[in-house]
Amino acid sequence: MLLGASVAALLCLLLLLLFLGRFFQRKQTRGPRNAAVKVLAVAGSGGHTTEILRLLSSLSQAYSPRHYVLADSDKMSEDKIHSFEQKRAEMFPDSLFTLHRIPRSREVRQSWSSSVLTTIHSMCYALPLAFRLKPDL
Numbered sequence: 608m609l610l611g612a613s614v615a616a617l618l619c620l621l622l623l624l625l626f627l628g629r630f631f632q633r634k635q636t637r638g639p640r641n642a643a644v645k646v647l648a649v650a651g652s653g654g655h656t657t658e659i660l661r662l663l664s665s666l667s668q669a670y671s672p673r674h675y676v677l678a679d680s681d682k683m684s685e686d687k688i689h690s691f692e693q694k695r696a697e698m699f700p701d702s703l704f705t706l707h708r709i710p711r712s713r714e715v716r717q718s719w720s721s722s723v724l725t726t727i728h729s730m731c732y733a734l735p736l737a738f739r740l741k742p743d744l
Contacts, residue, residue: 647742672703
């Protein structure tokens, strides 16, 4: 069992390295100062969604569209994001955002050994999403 977990962890690390190499390989160009900046924000439970929304509230309207990634079972974060974006739309009517759901990588009280497999499963959704969206921030 330990050998299987080690192989899974090694595979996970390899996928992460491939993702980072591909992500930073694309040509980094700077546009005009008022150009739109595509944002990818990962929402989480335990207060992390509130923290990320607090950070996003200080950004100008140039930071659009905003793409939020959240666990498919995270209803509370979804509600917080919708509330935040409704308030933001009052200030910036052209504000754009989308929600993207992925499988949760680890449930509360899930064993560490089984979380390796569920994390790999979640990464199979998260990495292609990041490649497709190509965020600037």
